[in-house]
Amino acid sequence: MPNARTATSTWSPQPDDDPATACPISPVVDLVFSRWTTPILWVLQAHGTQRFVELERRIGVTPKVLTQRLRQLERDGLVQRRIYAEVPPRVEYEITELGSSLHSVFAALGEWSDAHLADVEASRAAYTGPLPR
Template sequence: MTADPMPIAPPGADPQLACPIAPVVDIVFSRWTTPVLWALHTYGRQRFVELERRITRITPKVLTQRLRQLERDGLVVRTYHPEVPPRVEYEISDLGRSLAPLFAHLADWAAANLPKVEQARDAYDAAD
């Protein structure tokens, strides 16, 4: 017999508090987190300006906030080089890199199912 992959919460439990993946979703799937992690995973160590160029619609303020949060969460490593002018580089940490299989599964799911989602939306919208 295999274990149920999704544990059942006790009756009356707050689903937001009982869901074991809610904290992960809050950390990893906040807006701009996945593009930042993807860019660092795909292209390796980068300076702020390089990330800003790769993620074209993010503002400098939001990129700064997101990088700080990812550093705080241990998903990104910030390296300061005391040169003239100073140089700062960002790279994905081992902890951040450990998310790669999750992102690969999500990419597979997206390729297989997003057309179905679009069809369901079209059918729903046509019924209105």
């Protein structure tokens, strides 16, 4: 039986969908919005090609974490690593075309944030229930 999502170009949840497996954006959210990924992509999009120490300084992340995240982004095709045979070796990182294609997603989230983040903060301030652990 065809899935309702495949019949149109827009996705919308269906009442009988299994939430654990039906949400097609979950893998994208896990990929793009894991800790430090967004700042790395943001810096590479805004500032162009960067050396490791430039990324480390701009983002304020530890070298170990930055190395891990850059490797994941390279594996996923969002960042390209270039090694130059120089002494000392020079390594540069740049966002790929695939990574740049996320620009509209980030722009839309930025617009949502401008329009609604104050409402979220007001709701948090007014919340009197128990805090999540």
